[in-house]
Amino acid sequence: MKLLFTIDGLRRKIAADPEDEPTAGGPKGRPVDHALAAENTAVIGENKLVQLRVALGVLVRQLRLKEGLSIAQLSERAQVSEDELRQVEHDPHYTARARLIYQLSEYFRVSLTTLSQMSGTTHSINRVLYNAAVRYAAHSDDVSGLTNEEREALDTFVAMLNERSRA
Amino acid sequence: MKELLGDAILLERRTRADAPAQVFRTLDQKNFGDFETLWRPMLKEARRRVASWDEAAQIDAQDSHWEWVEKAVEAERIMGRDTYAVECAGVTQGLMLVDVGFGRLPGQRGKELVYIELLATAPWNRPKLAPDARYKGVGRVLVGTAISLSVDLGFGGCIGLHSLAQSEDWYRAVGFTDVEFDNAKDMRYFEMTNADALAFVSD
Amino acid sequence: MDRRQMTLMLSDKEMSLLDELAERRGMSKTALVRQALRLYQSVTERLESGEKVFVERPSTKEKTELMVL
Numbered sequence: 001m002k003l004l005f006t007i008d009g010l011r012r013k014i015a016a017d018p019e020d021e022p023t024a025g026g027p028k029g030r031p032v033d034h035a036l037a038a039e040n041t042a043v044i045g046e047n048k049l050v051q052l053r054v055a056l057g058v059l060v061r062q063l064r065l066k067e068g069l070s071i072a073q074l075s076e077r078a079q080v081s082e083d084e085l086r087q088v089e090h091d092p093h094y095t096a097r098a099r100l101i102y103q104l105s106e107y108f109r110v111s112l113t114t115l116s117q118m119s120g121t122t123h124s125i126n127r128v129l130y131n132a133a134v135r136y137a138a139h140s141d142d143v144s145g146l147t148n149e150e151r152e153a154l155d156t157f158v159a160m161l162n163e164r165s166r167a
Numbered sequence: 168m169k170e171l172l173g174d175a176i177l178l179e180r181r182t183r184a185d186a187p188a189q190v191f192r193t194l195d196q197k198n199f200g201d202f203e204t205l206w207r208p209m210l211k212e213a214r215r216r217v218a219s220w221d222e223a224a225q226i227d228a229q230d231s232h233w234e235w236v237e238k239a240v241e242a243e244r245i246m247g248r249d250t251y252a253v254e255c256a257g258v259t260q261g262l263m264l265v266d267v268g269f270g271r272l273p274g275q276r277g278k279e280l281v282y283i284e285l286l287a288t289a290p291w292n293r294p295k296l297a298p299d300a301r302y303k304g305v306g307r308v309l310v311g312t313a314i315s316l317s318v319d320l321g322f323g324g325c326i327g328l329h330s331l332a333q334s335e336d337w338y339r340a341v342g343f344t345d346v347e348f349d350n351a352k353d354m355r356y357f358e359m360t361n362a363d364a365l366a367f368v369s370d
Numbered sequence: 371m372d373r374r375q376m377t378l379m380l381s382d383k384e385m386s387l388l389d390e391l392a393e394r395r396g397m398s399k400t401a402l403v404r405q406a407l408r409l410y411q412s413v414t415e416r417l418e419s420g421e422k423v424f425v426e427r428p429s430t431k432e433k434t435e436l437m438v439l
Contacts (some may be wrong), residue, residue: 001192001315001316002173002315003172003173003175003190003311003312004311004314004318004368005175005307005308005311005315005368006370007174007175007176007185008370009368009370010175010176010304010307010308010311011176011178011185012370013307014176014177014178014303014304014307015178015183015303017303017304017306017307017340017341018336018337018340018341019294019303020293020294020295020333020334020337021261021288021292021303021305021306021337022286022330022334022337022338023286023287023288023330023331023333023334024284024285024286024328024329024330024331024334025264025283025284025285025286025287025328025329025331245411245412245415246404246407246408246411247405267408278395278396279395279397320401320404320405321397321398321400321401321402322397322401
């Protein structure tokens with residue numbers, strides 16, 4: 001295949017082009033299997049949303065405990081507000097702001113799309129994810145440390161969340 | 168197998184001097200490695216400093232291009248799907264993934280074109296991310312390569328792509344037609360006609 | 371890029387079709403055959419992975435399966 005531009009042409013045109021370099025293409029490079037997605041996706045009703053946020057609260061708390069951090073420590077390291085963190089962990093009626101979800105997803109290396117779905121900032125939820133999240137939350141105890149079983153369940157759940165984001 | 172397609176130049180932003188570059192088809196471990204060890208750390212660092220959500224979105228989009236590594240590997244097997252790299256000073260400066268698509272502009276509706284699925288430039292080349300940005304011209308070289316491919320495949324030069332918000336002005340300025348906002352992708356879709364494409368690559 | 375050669379024997383009808391399609395699609399015959407190959411690979415991959423390929427009549431939404439393995 002022949003490259004159709006010339007060095008001279010490039011030199012002149014690059015100099016005249018706008019300064020910033022372009023990007024093309026979105027974050028999700030994979031084509032979505034629309035039929036499958038539609039079947040398993042539903043608009044979130046209020047009580048489903050509450051269930052999901054309970055699961056989100058459990059997830060965040062357990063991830064924090066796994067690292068042995070207090071809320072104050074996590075808020076400093078992940079650069080989020082302590083109050084917001086507390087609310088995410090304990091109040092299922094609280095709508096976490098997008099930035100908080102983003103910072104937590106970065107800090108704990110959990111898929112942003114699935115965390116967003118769990119926080120209710122998107123309007124629909126995948127049925128499989130919903131079921132897994134509810135099951136996961138149901139098996140945790142509200143104690144200040146993590147048992148080995150809880151640790152294992154946490155790791156499995158996070159792995160599944162990150163796996164789902166590739167689909 | 169990675170193959171050298173030809174020579175190009177980039178412009179050193181500071182000195183405005185020529186920087187010899189090469190265009191390759193089919194990425195290899197070195198390109199994936201450069202992306203992972205050189206691009207991504209800088210993208211992560213830049214994200215901490217960004218002022219606006221728009222900018223953060225652009226960085227995220229680029230950073231999540233790690234997904235394309237899988238696609239790039241798959242591309243070797245799929246006909247019509249190709250990957251390209253621009254290298255300069257022994258480092259990957261830009262990457263592109265293309266596929267065959269179909270035109271939406273009235274004059275070329277349904278006609279085959281080269282669709283640029285992903286186009287990314289190393290973060291150190293972007294003035295918005297790095298105050299002392301290094302090279303200019305990666306975008307032009309890669310778009311020119313896509314046009315060359317379109318001609319080689321018998322499509323006459325026409326190409327299409329979806330643009331992130333921050334890059335829309337660039338595409339308009341260099342000759343793309345803004346076709347429409349594509350709801351499915353949440354991005355604007357741009358195309359070049361054969362005539363625009365040939366003008367883009369001519370001297 | 372390495373190029374290899376193949377000689378293709380086509381009937382009159384097939385050759386006319388190739389000419390006609392190439393003109394309609396605005397491509398050379400070789401370019402058209404390439405795209406036909408690409409399309410064939412794409413459909414084959416989908417079918418082999420268990421997906422189905424349909425055509426739809428927009429006016430009635432009626433669907434017909436296009437190819438079966």
